Amino acid sequence: MFSLTMLGSGSAGNSALVATDHCKILVDGGLSARQLVLRLEQCGVMAEQLDGVLLTHEHGDHICGLDVLCRKFDVPIYCNALTAEAVFPVPHDAVDPLGFAFHAGSGSLGFITDLGYVTKMIVERLRPVQTLVIETNHDEKLLQNDTHRPWPVKQRIQSRHGHLSNAAAAGVIEELLPGKIERVLLGHLSRDCNTPELALKTVRESLAKCGRIDVKVHCATQFEITPQFRIGETVSGAFQPTFENAFFQSAP
Template identity: 45%
Template sequence: MRFIVLGSGSGGNAAVVEAGGMRLLVDAGLSAKQLTDRMKASGIEPASINAVLLTHEHGDHVRGLRVLMKQMAAPVYATPSTSMVVRGSGVDTASWKIFESGGSFHFNGLSVHSFAVPHDAVEPVGFVFRHEEKSFGLLSDTGHVTKLISERLRGVGALFVEANYDDALLEADTKRPWSTKQRISSRHGHLSNAQTAALVAELATTGLRRVVLGHLSRDCNCPLTAAKAVRGSLAEVEIVCAEQDKPCGWWE
């Protein structure tokens, strides 16, 4: 099993998970051109994508989907409410596969298990991918870590997780109005470095060994700050940060 983050941040999010001869695109928040260009630069032919999975309907996760679906025949997997909203936005050429939040589905030995997350979207989910003895968790936009999230991610060997903001930098930010700051830090907003650090420390006791941090705010976070906060004293866990403007290479 391996995965690559094509880009992550408020400007657009997308990743590819590969195992068992299957390639799954998770979210399509970059433009279709950026998605195809970055896939090709990473050795992925867009036509080889077997399915697209959506975490939720926000633009930075589905922006390129409408045009991409005119170029690819892969089905789109989404929860009922997410699919309804995205279809209503004009993505009408896709072949939709609907799954209930908490449901599972399988691709040639690669299993995908969804779980509900708290975010200000209609029906957001995270995913755990399993193939043979390997497992990978993906937790994107999330306001706080619930008991369900911790349980579903327990035992994963690798994790992509958002570390959106540093508390002090968000508080000091002058570009965002108070209402926006409140939304970001709310229980249905985004994860801070401190919240992500607590989750990673918990999962490190159950086998987590590789973490890729994503969705870093350009103004209220930075890779060094996020990695330092999340790493803490966890010498056994490798921690790197995904970037907004380019793919970050494959992680096994």
């Protein structure tokens, strides 16, 4: 079986378990090492069973638990070259952020967070996926009315190097239609400038407008794991080509 479990997703930490019967990987490790271990155990997975960690980028809310976790349990980290150079210490802006598309057996999964806009190339790479993890970071009105963030921070969040709003994410999903999309998981919600209710409402209304009320929409949260989502059926050896791919290298 090819499955996805979101261990936690939000402004303070992000991590997901992507697994088959023969391979178990984390996408990011932005929770404490203790929380990563505890949440993996809730999924029936021991940390020493992990085959690796894929990094989307080097920001603290995606890597903060990895140094301890990977050293203690000898888990390799896979990322592109620029991210490997920048992982420790953590700079302010991501140097070369990544999204992922996993294809194994009968299932396919797209994974995009922490991006200010979606290019045509990204849309084409995601078009074949059945399950999509996408950030819905903020509600535009809540962000504009937020009194705790200075204007330059708001500008950065809304910029092409910032984060997707609920409406922007809904627009991306619309671009993937009719496509093969069957399930959407919303993630990386701001604690101050969004709510699960707003994010779900925006995306579901967009899908309804397109006549796709059949697409299941879920929202990942910061403090608890999601149910295990069954992505598809796999055969022995799924994901191994990913780790042999020359675009990935172990971070020091």
